[in-house]
Amino acid sequence: MSDLTLSSGLEDYLECIYNNIEHNGSVKAIELSRELNVSRASVTDALHRLAEKKYINYERYGSIEITSKGIEKATEVIGKHTILTKFFEKVLKLSNEEASENACSIEHVITQNAFKKLKDFTQQYAGKND
Amino acid sequence: MSDLTLSSGLEDYLECIYNNIEHNGSVKAIELSRELNVSRASVTDALHRLAEKKYINYERYGSIEITSKGIEKATEVIGKHTILTKFFEKVLKLSNEEASENACSIEHVITQNAFKKLKDFTQQYAGKND
């Protein structure tokens, strides 16, 4: 019985897959390799693990397709990323780069509830200070 | 040449070692095993890795002593933990338990600069709203 949850690492792959498909209609392994700074071999491994957990459909030499389960997870993580970045940028006044860097690590570990509160707080705050 | 940086996992061991020594004057492996919910064997491994990186002094069947380097790192992480908990509790109004849970994961990944800004923000905010 395989574990169905995603590690931070696999969430990053999924996020990247989703974003590329959104913007370009498709993704290739070489592109994930470039954007995530990992070897092509590591991408192949990750694609197999994601497929095993049903977040994507993938067969050797085939195209990478994201499943509805994958879309759900990806949008969830990306939503967190967006709000966290906004919080660090608008509330704490960090550069976009550092805001995004922090968002990128925290998005994988923050609890649902904490995120919800942070989201409300950030939106309140941004409303008042814009 | 061994890597001198600490993973999240090893930081947790070090934090636990430091806190126990502070409160009780010493720690035993069994206590770390209990508090961190890992086997005694895993603790032995972790102690060797921490000793190799010079964060603690340790020899088989010997007592666990934290080095000055270890104290520096532990207090840094604990400092982050404290402020992050305060932020989640006082600013976002989470329960102490959930505040601490989030602090526990974020303390290992937040950048120095982001932490500094968050600290200032939290102290400002707490000052105004107490």
Add this chain to the structure above:
DNA sequence: TATAATTGTTAGTTTTGTCTAACAATTATT
């Protein structure tokens, strides 16, 4: 359409961190 370049896969290795089970050392109890 051959050939060359690019992309993807496989096999084998490494590191980190975990586990269990068996054994050794230490500490407590009778």
Add this chain to the structure above:
DNA sequence: AATAATTGTTAGACAAAACTAACAATTATA
């Protein structure tokens, strides 16, 4: 002091993620 209980270590497995090097498939180009 001898025995029992607790604590610590070792050995051997396993899983997740990464790597390189060699090879296979695909795509582009001469």
